[in-house]
Amino acid sequence: MKRLNLKSSSLLLAAMAWGFLSIGKEPNIVLIVSDDQGYRDLGCFGSDEIKTPHLDHLAKGGVKLTNFYVAWPACTPSRGALLSGRYPQRNGIYDMIRNEAPDYGYKYKLGEYEGTFERVGGMDEREILLPEVLAKSGYASAIFGKWDLGVHKRFLPLSRGFDDFYGFANTGIDYYTHERYGVPSMFRNFKTTTKDKGIYCTSLFEREALRFLRQEKDRPFFLYLPFNAPHGASNLDPVIRGGAQSPEKHKALYPELQARVGTEKRTVRRYGSKTYTVPNKAARRLEFVGSVTAMDESIGKILSFLEKHELAENTIVIFLSDNGGGGAADNFPLRGNKGQMFEGGIRVPCIVRWPAMLPAGETCDEFLTSLEVFPTLCEAVEAKKPKGVKLDGFDMIPVLQGKKKSKRMEMFWQRRLDKAARVGHWKWVESGRGNGLFDLRKDLSEKKDLSAERPEILKKLKDRFANWKKEMADAEPRGPFRDY
Numbered sequence: 001m002k003r004l005n006l007k008s009s010s011l012l013l014a015a016m017a018w019g020f021l022s023i024g025k026e027p028n029i030v031l032i033v034s035d036d037q038g039y040r041d042l043g044c045f046g047s048d049e050i051k052t053p054h055l056d057h058l059a060k061g062g063v064k065l066t067n068f069y070v071a072w073p074a075c076t077p078s079r080g081a082l083l084s085g086r087y088p089q090r091n092g093i094y095d096m097i098r099n100e101a102p103d104y105g106y107k108y109k110l111g112e113y114e115g116t117f118e119r120v121g122g123m124d125e126r127e128i129l130l131p132e133v134l135a136k137s138g139y140a141s142a143i144f145g146k147w148d149l150g151v152h153k154r155f156l157p158l159s160r161g162f163d164d165f166y167g168f169a170n171t172g173i174d175y176y177t178h179e180r181y182g183v184p185s186m187f188r189n190f191k192t193t194t195k196d197k198g199i200y201c202t203s204l205f206e207r208e209a210l211r212f213l214r215q216e217k218d219r220p221f222f223l224y225l226p227f228n229a230p231h232g233a234s235n236l237d238p239v240i241r242g243g244a245q246s247p248e249k250h251k252a253l254y255p256e257l258q259a260r261v262g263t264e265k266r267t268v269r270r271y272g273s274k275t276y277t278v279p280n281k282a283a284r285r286l287e288f289v290g291s292v293t294a295m296d297e298s299i300g301k302i303l304s305f306l307e308k309h310e311l312a313e314n315t316i317v318i319f320l321s322d323n324g325g326g327g328a329a330d331n332f333p334l335r336g337n338k339g340q341m342f343e344g345g346i347r348v349p350c351i352v353r354w355p356a357m358l359p360a361g362e363t364c365d366e367f368l369t370s371l372e373v374f375p376t377l378c379e380a381v382e383a384k385k386p387k388g389v390k391l392d393g394f395d396m397i398p399v400l401q402g403k404k405k406s407k408r409m410e411m412f413w414q415r416r417l418d419k420a421a422r423v424g425h426w427k428w429v430e431s432g433r434g435n436g437l438f439d440l441r442k443d444l445s446e447k448k449d450l451s452a453e454r455p456e457i458l459k460k461l462k463d464r465f466a467n468w469k470k471e472m473a474d475a476e477p478r479g480p481f482r483d484y
């Protein structure tokens, strides 16, 4: 929304008298991120199982993006790229900030945990994040949920432009204890808190979001709401850790799954090759869908607040999953899942609603990515983009309005040794999970490898990837993984 360019105070007074001033106000921003939700884990993305009435309502009032990617197939780098507007390899967060030892059954003692990478790693302080830019335009910014970009004080949200933080700073917790493998992990601003231990965390993030909205509704606000649902619980107990956690109330909405709940034997190698009795597939899916519906209900309360206070018209609401579905998710019709370079790892459901500027009930199949979010929001609020900082995306509003084609011609991904490139409708994957050249226009499920038939296309994509790698290598190095 462009601000009205009112040149004289008399005109301003006239505008106020006519009640026009409200349309000249900067838009509010609500950025909602879910965690490991699959491409088909929303009613409006084709699921006939999962119940997401409020997200479906959001889509009806805005634009559904069906060809939208994140910059990395798992949590930390995906979020870093979203908030910096830069490729993971450019901003420095191109791997997870997490300890691997709990995967092998190791339990940290608190004092020892303090010195681990999960505790000391974080987003390079030279990176400029979205709330810092918005603050310069007078925005109040808050984050409630999963931060995932560093636990030390200098990395925490309040050191990176946010005014208000309630949530966890590492990459995953138990939904009720708020512990990460036994380590208390809930924060209020700079301090950990155990005050709400035992309360389902989605409800807590909703509570804090509504508090912030009540407090800041009369000025421009940026509410970042990265839920941890439906990510698996980071609990040492393999029975709990097997998946998401849902309140009973929301599980009761899925009688067909409930009827099939049971247990099964599973050998978990990373716990020293032991066999456990764990929840069966239906039970894991039940916790998963229940946690999504609980999150959807919380999103509904945020949307209701906006409507009740007549803020919906000029609030940009963006919803996306941080990476492809993992665990009990449903990524149909995409191949692969979280962590992988196939579409199921990187193409995610996304919805953008902004009634003042965007059409309602539309579907956009243009090639777009989460790297577009930062420049889009800067443009929407007329904030100055950070000087001298190379952003990797562009304003996508004209594309969502149906006025322009997407400027995105290519996108690249690398996770350790796994690589992928998309150039136009062609996709190349080279990974531990499989290789191939695919024509996404005809083969969205990446079933038919065309490497042998189209060597010239394969070469072109590999060349573009090499070119991108060189550009990333030439960029000013950023920590914590890269030496600088």
Ligand SMILES: [Ca+2]
Residues within 6 Å of the ligand: 035, 036, 074, 075, 231, 322, 323
């Ligand atoms: Ca995730």
